[in-house]
Amino acid sequence: xTSDQPDAVLPWVTALIAPRTDEAExxxxxxxxLAAQTCDAFDVMIVVPEASAExxxxxxxxxAAFDVGFSERVRLTALPATRPESPLLLCAxxxxxxxxxxxRPLDIVFGHWAExxxxxxxxxxxxxxxxLTATQVVECEHRRGDxxxxxxxxxxxxxxxxxxxxxxxxxxxxxxALGCALPRHAVARALPPGLPAGTExxxxxLIAFLANGSHDTGEVTYLRRVKEDTATSxxxxxxxxxxxxxxxxxxxxxxxxxxxxxxxxxxxHRRAAGERDDWCELEHQLxxxxxxxxxxxxxxxxxxxxxxxxxxxxxxxxxxxxxxxxGAARRLxxxx
Amino acid sequence: MDQNGAIPSLAVQxxxxxxxxxxxxxxxxxxxxxxxxxxxxxxxxxxSVLMGDSSPEPALxxxxxxxxxxxxxAAGVHRFDYFFFARNRGSAGGNNDLFAEAESDLVAIINPxxxxxxxxxxxxxxxxxxxxxxxxxxxQLPLEHPKEFDRQxxxxxxxxxxxxxxxxxxxxxxxxxxxANFFMYCDDVDFSWRTRLAGYRVVYQxxxxxxxxxxxxxxxxxxxxxxxxxFSAEAALMMAWKYARPDLVEKWSAGLVASGLPAHAKAVEAxxxxxxxxxxPQPLDPEGHVAQFVGYNYAAHRFLYDE
Numbered sequence: 001x002t003s004d005q006p007d008a009v010l011p012w013v014t015a016l017i018a019p020r021t022d023e024a025e026x027x028x029x030x031x032x033x034l035a036a037q038t039c040d041a042f043d044v045m046i047v048v049p050e051a052s053a054e055x056x057x058x059x060x061x062x063x064a065a066f067d068v069g070f071s072e073r074v075r076l077t078a079l080p081a082t083r084p085e086s087p088l089l090l091c092a093x094x095x096x097x098x099x100x101x102x103x104r105p106l107d108i109v110f111g112h113w114a115e116x117x118x119x120x121x122x123x124x125x126x127x128x129x130x131x132l133t134a135t136q137v138v139e140c141e142h143r144r145g146d147x148x149x150x151x152x153x154x155x156x157x158x159x160x161x162x163x164x165x166x167x168x169x170x171x172x173x174x175x176x177a178l179g180c181a182l183p184r185h186a187v188a189r190a191l192p193p194g195l196p197a198g199t200e201x202x203x204x205x206l207i208a209f210l211a212n213g214s215h216d217t218g219e220v221t222y223l224r225r226v227k228e229d230t231a232t233s234x235x236x237x238x239x240x241x242x243x244x245x246x247x248x249x250x251x252x253x254x255x256x257x258x259x260x261x262x263x264x265x266x267x268x269h270r271r272a273a274g275e276r277d278d279w280c281e282l283e284h285q286l287x288x289x290x291x292x293x294x295x296x297x298x299x300x301x302x303x304x305x306x307x308x309x310x311x312x313x314x315x316x317x318x319x320x321x322x323x324x325x326x327g328a329a330r331r332l333x334x335x336x
Numbered sequence: 337m338d339q340n341g342a343i344p345s346l347a348v349q350x351x352x353x354x355x356x357x358x359x360x361x362x363x364x365x366x367x368x369x370x371x372x373x374x375x376x377x378x379x380x381x382x383x384s385v386l387m388g389d390s391s392p393e394p395a396l397x398x399x400x401x402x403x404x405x406x407x408x409x410a411a412g413v414h415r416f417d418y419f420f421f422a423r424n425r426g427s428a429g430g431n432n433d434l435f436a437e438a439e440s441d442l443v444a445i446i447n448p449x450x451x452x453x454x455x456x457x458x459x460x461x462x463x464x465x466x467x468x469x470x471x472x473x474x475x476q477l478p479l480e481h482p483k484e485f486d487r488q489x490x491x492x493x494x495x496x497x498x499x500x501x502x503x504x505x506x507x508x509x510x511x512x513x514x515x516a517n518f519f520m521y522c523d524d525v526d527f528s529w530r531t532r533l534a535g536y537r538v539v540y541q542x543x544x545x546x547x548x549x550x551x552x553x554x555x556x557x558x559x560x561x562x563x564x565x566x567f568s569a570e571a572a573l574m575m576a577w578k579y580a581r582p583d584l585v586e587k588w589s590a591g592l593v594a595s596g597l598p599a600h601a602k603a604v605e606a607x608x609x610x611x612x613x614x615x616x617p618q619p620l621d622p623e624g625h626v627a628q629f630v631g632y633n634y635a636a637h638r639f640l641y642d643e
Contacts, residue, residue, distance in 0.1 A: 065373070154482070220556065
């Protein structure tokens with residue numbers, strides 16, 4: 001960690017995982033990636049919707065297998081079907097961290113995920129933190145009863161965000177609530193009552209962005225893994241449905257945005273577009289400079305090789321005594 | 337158990353180079369549950385952990401060594417030793433020095449920037465289920481190595497030194513890593529190929545998970561430091577030479593020079609100096625029984641990270 005990072009014991013971010021009851025094995029690698037973080041400023045909340053105490057056993061075993069330093073920072077909770085609360089809102093109520101970041105089962109975070117959130121969170125004034133996600137196609141199979149995940153394609157990073165564009169993000173997010181860390185207080189206090197659970201989460205995300213603004217970390221810290229045979233997981237399908245619903249709520253005026261939010265949104269969109277144009281121009285200049293460097297390096301190597309060939313040649317060796325004689329004559333002439 | 341029914345012993349070895357105490361402690365903490373698990377499953381008897389330090393100054397104080405020893409012993413480790421090499425031995429030389437200290441039947445090599453899954457060691461040992469398997473490789477996260485492997489048998493061209501389990505007989509018959517020719521890249525490819533030339537199999541065990549702290553830049557490319565650029569270029573030329581592909585030496589040299597990167601030009605220069613001195617190894621495997629050059633890789637890949 002660098003010196004401007006905050007005290008490592010503060011839980012800057014809670015990683016929220018909300019698996020289905022049959023997804024314990026899917027979060028094994030998710031947990032491994034969290035346990036391996038380079039900074040301890042985070043905790044983990046696993047909220048399993050509609051789970052009985054018995055259904056939590058495989059999750060509990062999984063957590064207990066890790067070293068105590070990590071397993072003690074993981075909280076496992078069931079969300080009974082009768083409780084009309086989303087995992088995100090439950091997490092906002094129970095967590096003590098400044099931020100909440102959703103981590104989907106099967107997905108993994110890079111080693112500096114928590115460090116990036118802690119470092120940027122310290123200077124973000126409760127703005128929503130955004131980071132880049134890479135998407136990778138995987139295949140899942142069982143071997144001797146053990147789940148095996150194998151990657152079948154390279155990770156594809158979302159477009160480098162020169163400047164984060166909220167409109168674009170909301171239009172095509174890398175996944176439901178993925179690629180961002182939401183300020184916990186904004187999530188907890190901003191929601192109108194009575195929204196359905198899934199819709200609540202989209203609305204919380206939208207309102208947190210609009211009310212607090214965003215801060216782009218510019219780091220790839222999240223690896224979204226997609227099964228080869230399914231473009232979207234059940235989680236994603238549910239979230240997409242909920243996202244459409246929340247947009248309908250906005251259209252019908254059921255969900256109202258605060259004054260100035262829309263103007264702020266439009267102005268940030270214009271700024272982001274301008275910065276992206278500048279970035280493209282600089283990228284062209286960089287490519288041209290690299291090409292020129294490569295040409296010069298190749299020319300230098302050719303000249304060096306020719307000099308070496310000359311040095312190795314018979315005529316060069318035969319004329320060596322003459323050159324030595326010439327050098328001696330020059331030295332003699334310089335003598336007083 | 338080995339073929340005689342005896343429970344084998346295991347040494348876990350780690351070569352350090354200017355690593356922070358935190359990352360060393362983190363790795364040690366992750367090894368605790370992994371060791372407890374492999375012993376609980378009766379796959380391994382005695383376990384030792386050996387750390388060798390190539391840093392200019394010791395990465396650990398006496399007190400820190402003692403603290404690590406205490407926590408590892410509590411996790412079931414029988415022996416913990418820390419060796420300060422007082423010079424940079426590279427990964428090849430460092431691992432060879434630790435091989436000499438290990439007295440176990442099996443040796444697990446793990447990079448210091450790794451974090452072991454609780455089942456890592458047990459799964460690596462389960463992969464060593466045939467006397468002709470010489471090396472078992474773990475699966476790295478978040479960026480899994482894309483080289484191809486046989487989905488049924490796990491057989492693969494080579495095993496990454498970031499996380500591998502090696503049979504002692506393999507170390508004895510190959511002489512370990514070729515530290516004279518590989519400092520820190522491709523030492524594992526060369527070791528794997530010589531292991532296969534000696535008649536052993538190299539297999540990939542996808543259930544043996546290890547988190548290896550690799551990152552992507554904003555364009556989605558794997559981040560590589562200056563040392564990696566230099567040493568991997570130098571090692572590539574050596575691999576092509578050592579495995580009887582002079583055509584690739586010439587082709588890659590030209591490509592490296594044309595890249596315009598100073599580190600690449602320096603690597604070509606260093607290789608040519610060795611060639612001029614007659615200081616290159618005798619080529620192996622001229623008929624290409626194990627050596628596999630596919631593009632710039634040493635195996636067929638399922639995909640390329642820099643596509």
